Amino acid sequence: MNELISISEASRLLGVTIKTLKIWDNEGKLKAHRTLGGHRRYRLSDIEKLLEIENQNTERNVFIYCRVSTKKQQQSGNLERQKQRLIDYCNERQYNVVHIFI
Known part of the structure; x- marks a missing residue:
């Protein structure tokens, strides 16, 4: 089972703001899954994959x-x-x- 995490947890793990995550969702960079209440949830595996890509491709x-x-x-x-x-x-x-x- 692929664990879903809240937008605040995704924000903390990626080191970006919640606003940035919403922009990324709209741009398709990191798609969120919506709950019945409209809250964004992110797959932990997608977060981990993005972190690997970011660490490989960017100088910090x-x-x-x-x-x-x-x-x-x-x-x-x-x-x-x-x-x-x-x-x-x-x-x-x-x-x-x-x-x-x-």
């Missing part, structure tokens, strides 16, 4: 942009914490950080 290079609004925020360490959180996020998702803009 990213640029990080960090900023604070005031000198006080910078002095209290907000900028460094923000930078570290973004680096951790990229590392968890196996993105290659090309450059950090501060």
Whole structure:
């Protein structure tokens, strides 16, 4: 049996927004199955297949942009914490950080 998952779970697994999934459904990139109530459900096997294709065909290079609004925020360490959180996020998702803009 092919497991169906919710749109929020598919969004989490793919690392894209729910809005993106809806666009992909409309474009035919990743078709959703509708419940009787009209909710979108995705086949887990389709998600896994798309992840394999994405990992094979794309470089996952990213640029990080960090900023604070005031000198006080910078002095209290907000900028460094923000930078570290973004680096951790990229590392968890196996993105290659090309450059950090501060």
